[in-house]
Amino acid sequence: MRFYEHESKALFARQGLPLGKSGLARSGDEARRIAAEIGAPVVLKSQVLSGGRMKAGAVKFADTPDAAAKAFDAILPIVVNGQRAESVLVEEKSPIAQEYYVGVTWDGRRKRPVLIFSDMGGIDIEEVAEQHPDHVSKTHVSTLLPFTPRLAKEAVGATGVTGPELNRLTPIAAALVEVFLRYDLTLAEINPLARLDDGRFVVLDGHVDMEAEAREIHRKLLEEIGIRPEETRQARPPTDFEIRGAQVDAADHRGVAGNVVEFDGNLGLVIGAGGGSLTLFDAVRQQGGRPANYCEIGGNPSVQKACELTKLVLSKPGVEKIAVMMNVVSNTRVDIVARGVVKGCVESGRDPAETIAIFRIPGSWEDEGFKILKKYGVEYCDRSVSMYEAAGKAVAKLSAGGTT
Amino acid sequence: MSILITKDTTFIVQGITGREAVSLTRENLAYGAKIVGGVTPGRAGRDVYGVPVHDCVRDITAKTRVDGSVVCVPPRFTRDAVFEAIENGVRLIVVVTERIPRREVAQMVELANLRGARIIGPNCLGIISPGEAKMGGIGGPAEDTRKAYAKGPVGVMSRSGGMTTEIANTLTAAGLGQSTAVSIGGDAIIGSTYAELMPLYEADPETKAIAIYSEPGGRMEAELAEWVAEHRSRLPIVAFMAGRFMDEMPGMRFGHAGTIVEGKADTTTDKIERLRNAGISVAERIEEIPDLIRQRLAEAV
Numbered sequence: 001m002r003f004y005e006h007e008s009k010a011l012f013a014r015q016g017l018p019l020g021k022s023g024l025a026r027s028g029d030e031a032r033r034i035a036a037e038i039g040a041p042v043v044l045k046s047q048v049l050s051g052g053r054m055k056a057g058a059v060k061f062a063d064t065p066d067a068a069a070k071a072f073d074a075i076l077p078i079v080v081n082g083q084r085a086e087s088v089l090v091e092e093k094s095p096i097a098q099e100y101y102v103g104v105t106w107d108g109r110r111k112r113p114v115l116i117f118s119d120m121g122g123i124d125i126e127e128v129a130e131q132h133p134d135h136v137s138k139t140h141v142s143t144l145l146p147f148t149p150r151l152a153k154e155a156v157g158a159t160g161v162t163g164p165e166l167n168r169l170t171p172i173a174a175a176l177v178e179v180f181l182r183y184d185l186t187l188a189e190i191n192p193l194a195r196l197d198d199g200r201f202v203v204l205d206g207h208v209d210m211e212a213e214a215r216e217i218h219r220k221l222l223e224e225i226g227i228r229p230e231e232t233r234q235a236r237p238p239t240d241f242e243i244r245g246a247q248v249d250a251a252d253h254r255g256v257a258g259n260v261v262e263f264d265g266n267l268g269l270v271i272g273a274g275g276g277s278l279t280l281f282d283a284v285r286q287q288g289g290r291p292a293n294y295c296e297i298g299g300n301p302s303v304q305k306a307c308e309l310t311k312l313v314l315s316k317p318g319v320e321k322i323a324v325m326m327n328v329v330s331n332t333r334v335d336i337v338a339r340g341v342v343k344g345c346v347e348s349g350r351d352p353a354e355t356i357a358i359f360r361i362p363g364s365w366e367d368e369g370f371k372i373l374k375k376y377g378v379e380y381c382d383r384s385v386s387m388y389e390a391a392g393k394a395v396a397k398l399s400a401g402g403t404t
Numbered sequence: 405m406s407i408l409i410t411k412d413t414t415f416i417v418q419g420i421t422g423r424e425a426v427s428l429t430r431e432n433l434a435y436g437a438k439i440v441g442g443v444t445p446g447r448a449g450r451d452v453y454g455v456p457v458h459d460c461v462r463d464i465t466a467k468t469r470v471d472g473s474v475v476c477v478p479p480r481f482t483r484d485a486v487f488e489a490i491e492n493g494v495r496l497i498v499v500v501t502e503r504i505p506r507r508e509v510a511q512m513v514e515l516a517n518l519r520g521a522r523i524i525g526p527n528c529l530g531i532i533s534p535g536e537a538k539m540g541g542i543g544g545p546a547e548d549t550r551k552a553y554a555k556g557p558v559g560v561m562s563r564s565g566g567m568t569t570e571i572a573n574t575l576t577a578a579g580l581g582q583s584t585a586v587s588i589g590g591d592a593i594i595g596s597t598y599a600e601l602m603p604l605y606e607a608d609p610e611t612k613a614i615a616i617y618s619e620p621g622g623r624m625e626a627e628l629a630e631w632v633a634e635h636r637s638r639l640p641i642v643a644f645m646a647g648r649f650m651d652e653m654p655g656m657r658f659g660h661a662g663t664i665v666e667g668k669a670d671t672t673t674d675k676i677e678r679l680r681n682a683g684i685s686v687a688e689r690i691e692e693i694p695d696l697i698r699q700r701l702a703e704a705v
Contacts, residue, residue, distance in 0.1 A: 106506055108622050108662075111513045111593050143510040144518075184505045186592075213479070213661065214505040235655025259658070274590055274659040275564020278619060278647035279690065285649060294658065298566070327570035328552055330529065330544030331427070363552075363569075364544045383551075383573055386691040 001210045001233040004047045006089045007225050008208040011183065015175045017190075020202050022091035028069035034090040035068035041093040044071045045205075048083035049233065056080040061093060082236060094202050099192035101125050102173050104180040107140065115139045115177055117155040117169075121192035135159050141177060149174040168201055169193075183221065184214030241316060245295065248308045255301030255332065257309040265290025267357070267398055268313035268322035270306070270341055273298030276327035276387070283388045284323070289395035292319045300332045306340020307347065314348045314355070321357040323394035328362050328383055334369030337361055342376050353377035357397040360390035406533030406584040407559070407604040407611070408496060408524075414469055415496070415539055416461065417442045418485045419477035420452050424500070424541070428476065428530075429453055434546035437537045440468045443485075461492040472496035474530065474540050482526065483508040490521045498540050499525035499595065502661070509593045516595065523595025527661065529565030529587040534572075542587055543569055556581015558697060559605040559639070561598050562617035563590050563624075563660065564646075571615055571644070571690060578694030583611040590619075590660025597624045599631035606637060613697045614641040618675065620650045621663045625675040629682035640700030641684040642693050648672045 003011065006024050013019055023034035024047070035042045046058035053059050058078045062068040072088050099121035107114040118136045120128050129136045137158035139151055152173035156166055172193065180188040187209040194204050215222060215229070222229075232238050238246070245260025256273075267289050271280045277296045284291050293313055297306060313322055324341050326332065338359065345352040359373055362383035373380045381390055409415075419425050420442025430453050433439060439455050441464035448459040458464055461473070473489040475482060475497060482501045489497050490512075497516070504526050516523050524531060530540015535555035542565065543549030552573040558580050562568040565587040572585050586601060588594055598616055605611045618625055625643075632641065650658055651671040657664040668674050676686050685696045 106510075106593065108592055108624070109597075109627055111510055113510070142514060143507055144514045181507060184507055186506065211505050211507075212657075213503045214507075217505065234657065235653070261656070261658070273564070273566040274663075275562070275567035275617060275619065275646055276570065278564075278650070278659045278663070279567065279570075279644075282646060282648045283689075296659065327564075327566040328573045329566065330548065330569055331424075331541055362573075364548050384577070386574070386689065387570070388689045388691065 001212050001215065002049045003208040003210065003227070004049065005045060005206060006047055006087070007227065008206040009203065010225050011179060011208055012203055012206055015179045017172060017175050018200065018202050020092040020094055022089055025072055025088050025090050026086065028072045031072035031088060031090050032065040032069040035062060035065040038090070038092045042068055042090050043093045044068060044075055045089045045091065046075045046078060046080060046085040047087045047089055048080045048085050050081040050083045053080055058085070094194055094204065095197045096194045097197050098195045100169065100195070101128070101191045102176050102193055103187070103189040103191065104177050104185070105187045110140055112143065113141045113177070113180060115141060115151065115155045115173060117159060117173055119159045119161050125191065143181070147174070147177055147181065152177065164199065165195065172201060183218055184211045185209060186211050241293070241312070244312055245309070248305065248312055251308065252302050252305045255297070255299040255305060257295070257297045257301040257305040259294070259296040260312070261294040262316075263291050263293055265292045266318050266320045267394060268292045268316065268319040269295060270297065270310055270313060270322055270324045272296050272326045272332065273329075279327070280325050280387055280391060283391035284395060286388070287392040287395040289391065289398065292316055297326070297337065298332055300336065301340070303336055303340040303343065306337050307344040310341045310344025311348050314344065314350060320398055321355055321394070323357050323391065324359045324361065325387065325390050326361040327387065329364055331364070333365040334361050334363055335365045335372060338369040338372045342372060342378070357394035358390050360385060360387065405608050405610040406536055407601070407608050408531050408584055408586065409472070409533050409537050409539050411436055411536040412438070413471045413537055413539070414438045414440045415472035415474060416440060416464055416470055416494075417455070418461070418473055418475045418489065420444055420455065420457055421447050421450070422476055425476040426452055428474065428541045429455060431541070431545050431549070432538055435538050435549055437539060440464060440470060461488045461494065465492045465494070470494050472498065472539060474498045474500060476500045479503045483512055486512045486523070487515060490515050490519050495521045497521060497523045497595070498528065498530045499523060499589075500528065500530065500540060502527035502591070504591070506591070506593050509591060513593065513595055524586060525589040525595060527591045528589035529568065531584060531586050533584045534582050540587070541565070542585065552576060553585065554581035556583065557610060557612035558582050559608070559611045559614045560585035560616070561588055561601060561614065562586070563588060563619050563662070564617055567617045567646070571617055571693060574690050575615065575694055580694050580697060583608060590662055592622060592662035598628040599624070602628070602631055602635070602637065605639060606635070611639065613701055614639050615693050615697065616641065616643045618643055618645050619659060619663045620647045620665050620672055620675070621670050623669065626669065626678050629678040629684065632682045632684065640697065640704060642687055642696045642700065643679050643684050644687045644690055644693060645672045645676055
């Protein structure tokens with residue numbers, strides 16, 4: 001879950017990382033007031049969950065409070081990589097002598113956090129690593145042993161930095177590792193970290209990602225920073241359909257019937273489980289179908305949950321039929337899902353036989369499930385029909401109906 | 405033979421009185437597993453399908469040989485349960501629980517490495533050596549497990565628990581049984597990756613080929629490709645890559661916690677290229693896996 005720049009900096013401030021004076025503006029007047037309070041030239045930065053702000057023109061400098069208000073009005077409407085800003089960070093402009101990079105992330109192969117440091121900041125770190133490997137160090141950190149600053153010192157020193165810079169950078173890099181570990185982050189990045197003309201260091205731009213699984217653990221912190229529980233912070237904001245999908249899943253603790261993602265096709269999907277859904281979504285597309293949605297059922301959801309998910313998918317404009325498909329199931333019961341989707345069709349005022357293009361869920365309790373489907377005249381198939389073939393049957397029914 | 409477990413493997417279930425754990429205990433026993441005890445603090449003296457429940461792991465390890473543990477406790481207790489198993493000498497730990505923060509998984513893995521223990525998972529369905537035993541919810545009820553899994557020459561590794569069974573079922577229907585199938589888990593950090601399990605399959609004379617199920621996100625496939633290139637593995641590998649649609653949707657998480665495209669190396673296109681360059685066959689559809697394995701086995705002779 002990505003943080004906005006101002007939220008990342010609020011988190012950094014708790015760890016004592018050096019920051020410039022700043023304030024968050026939601027209007028031109030606020031920008032003017034903040035700039036006046038700072039009393040020096042400022043930089044205004046659009047708050048979006050994306051890089052590329054500078055390129056898009058969403059970062060501007062202003063020497064006076066009035067110029068700051070003007071810059072605010074110019075920045076706010078700019079869409080950066082599909083992201084619209086609601087606020088602008090107004091920050092004191094710093095005279096920079098040199099830029100550095102400090103980042104902490106997970107190394108999935110070593111299964112440890114890795115501290116990445118470079119004395120060539122301000123640009124893409126992967127590019128620096130490729131072109132100037134001597135200027136990038138990577139230092140792995142234990143999650144069991146207490147973290148002590150000598151690892152940060154070694155990380156900084158490995159790029160050739162010495163003297164007072166080494167001694168000033170070490171606590172900054174160490175603090176970033178501490179932030180990363182304390183708050184279950186998946187990325188903590190300062191780029192650039194600036195050395196000013198007077199020798200002080202200041203965090204110019206920061207980026208933080210928190211692990212979704214840890215949101216509950218850090219609920220109080222998120223509340224204080226102003227991140228609301230319903231904010232998904234995915235690459236795009238959730239649609240109403242997706243929000244209703246999350247409500248279906250949350251209404252009942254038994255099993256999963258959620259992770260709904262909206263697409264613009266005509267074939268509704270009630271599919272599962274995690275890997276099965278990925279496989280089936282691909283299969284529908286490879287067979288020439290146009291999915292109306294992605295979703296995941298699994299972990300043996302209740303009849304009601306499967307029913308509500310079915311109703312949700314059928315409520316989406318343009319959905320002609322649904323395909324109910326999973327991999328061979330072990331702990332989800334076929335009969336329970338069958339009962340749920342049939343009920344969902346009936347409660348939506350639709351004939352299950354007409355509406356369910358195909359039902360392909362083999363596995364536990366399949367005989368009981370198939371009995372229910374037979375009774376309602378729904379076409380089903382067992383494990384002798386592959387996931388790909390089942391997707392093909394569903395797609396064929398839509399085309400045969402001539403309504404695409 | 406098989407890897408990781410045989411019919412003689414003794415194991416315990418931590419969190420044995422929970423709903424999911426009760427059913428996996430029943431299913432594992434019915435498949436022939438030797439479950440020598442269960443742990444739920446405060447419930448000592450009870451039993452689950454005849455398996456005695458204890459307060460602590462050491463109450464069991466003090467009297468009995470314990471090769472493994474299935475950890476099936478809520479996320480906030482999982483790290484402690486895994487530490488308890490490791491520190492009491494258990495060497496194979498299957499972590500079923502999902503939604504554990506990465507930092508805690510990393511801590512479990514680090515301790516396991518220090519003590520010489522192996523973790524499978526988290527967020528997995530466990531291990532099965534068909535005809536021998538299973539450890540975890542893999543395959544479901546014993547009669548369903550017998551429908552999908554049969555003893556044979558193919559080692560299976562999968563980031564998806566459900567797809568482990570789908571692939572095994574496809575192999576079984578085509579007359580290809582499995583030596584051991586491992587649901588390795590869907591998280592970004594897991595105890596045992598494809599490359600880390602390869603040496604075990606490599607050393608198992610009954611395993612003749614490998615089938616893997618893979619997804620976007622992470623570097624596990626790149627790691628496997630490098631391992632295969634470096635070790636000149638005797639085992640032909642056939643991979644299936646799901647989630648190809650995700651290449652067009654960076655930043656969106658689908659399926660499992662570890663399944664997200666954040667950079668080029670996370671995409672299925674990039675992974676498929678790496679796997680193919682290492683000589684791994686990539687199936688376009690699940691049903692192609694058995695034929696591809698037969699082809700590769702025929703070439704090897």
